[in-house]
Structures are given as structure tokens and as C-alpha cells.
Amino acid sequence: xxxxxxxxxxxxxxxxxxxxxxxxxxxxxxxxxxxxxxxxxxxxxxxxxxxxxxxxxxxxxxxxxxxxxxxxxxxxxxxxxxxxxxxxxxxxxxxxxxxxxxxxxxxxxxxxxxxxxxxxxxxxxxxxxxxxxxxxxxxxxxxxxxxxxxxxxxxxxxxxxxxxxxxxxxxxxxxxxxxxxxxxxxxxxxxxxxxxxxxxxxxxxxxxxx
Numbered sequence: 001x002x003x004x005x006x007x008x009x010x011x012x013x014x015x016x017x018x019x020x021x022x023x024x025x026x027x028x029x030x031x032x033x034x035x036x037x038x039x040x041x042x043x044x045x046x047x048x049x050x051x052x053x054x055x056x057x058x059x060x061x062x063x064x065x066x067x068x069x070x071x072x073x074x075x076x077x078x079x080x081x082x083x084x085x086x087x088x089x090x091x092x093x094x095x096x097x098x099x100x101x102x103x104x105x106x107x108x109x110x111x112x113x114x115x116x117x118x119x120x121x122x123x124x125x126x127x128x129x130x131x132x133x134x135x136x137x138x139x140x141x142x143x144x145x146x147x148x149x150x151x152x153x154x155x156x157x158x159x160x161x162x163x164x165x166x167x168x169x170x171x172x173x174x175x176x177x178x179x180x181x182x183x184x185x186x187x188x189x190x191x192x193x194x195x196x197x198x199x200x201x202x203x204x205x206x207x208x209x210x
Contacts, residue, residue, distance in 0.1 A: 022108075023045060024042070026077075055130070056126060082189070109169070
């Protein structure tokens, strides 16, 4: 992923705050020789303090041999994306039809070393971390080895601890455009009011203010 200086996070806290609210992504795993990469959509729980994300997959998932062959993986998360018509990007005194269309989006890519978790007690602890993230208000039964409701199901899954070794983050929201053009794009996003337009506008204005 190319990250221009004007699209880069101002500080780590910027992408960390965004990632804390975006916990569904795609895990890319290098394919075995002669095979393309595996890409697995999944929910995950990111723990900034531990520098890792945790998740689990069904034991029959075909990506396991590829993870064993090369545990260096990439967890990719993209959201708040919108299409920006060309005329929106035209600078003043430039014909609107000469404007260049583009995409706005936020993206975080976590390069990780994957650690497979097969110990039943460790899998139960990993599941409880995920449940605590996705259901913080409670109302869920803890996973424990040999105990209902999840004890008998632990053998059917394998856990993954994704140890983060590098991060690439990008907030592509017209950072190289003039203040006048960015203000106009914010107004047009408000007028269009399509899916994700409000989130894109928030990013545009927030980064402009910063």
C-alpha cells in the first residue's frame, strides 16, 4: 500500500483509535508453492497494549497448512470509503470536467507473526478475550475446558494470536488539495449523504483541522 506523506497518520494514536472501532478485516496468508495467497474475512480483537490481535477459525479451514509453512501474515482493514467524482477535485479556475476522480478511504494493515493456539485452555482464554471485546456489556457464558456451552466445541476450532511486527496506515481524504477544494468536497459529501459519506466527511474535516 502506497502511503503519501499527506495521507499518513499524524501519530500512532490516530490509527489506533480508528482500529479500535473496526474489528472486521481480511487475513492474507502466503500461499503454498504454486498457489495464490489465501484471504480469509474474519472478526478479530486488537489489543494495543499487548501488540496483538486474536481470532479463531474452524479446524477444517484450508489456510492452516499455508500458515504453518509461513507464519508471516497481513491483517488488512479498510472502511469509510467513498467515490469522489472528478469535478469535486477541480481547483478554482479549472474546468470542473478536468477534475480527477478518486477514492477516499481509511486503511490499516498489520503485518503479523501468526501463532496457532491449540491448547484447550489457551483457546478458551482467547475466546473469552474475543467475547469480552464484542460483548462488553456481558450476557455471555465464559468458555472453559469441559464445561457447557463451549467446552465441547473447542476441539473444532484453532486459535490465532497475531503478533504485530509492523503497521502501515493511511487516511486518504484529499490531503494534498487546497483548503478551498477540501471545504467544497465536505459540502458535497453532506449533500450526497450516501453510505459512508458522513464518516468520510468527518475524516476530511478532522485531518484538515489537524
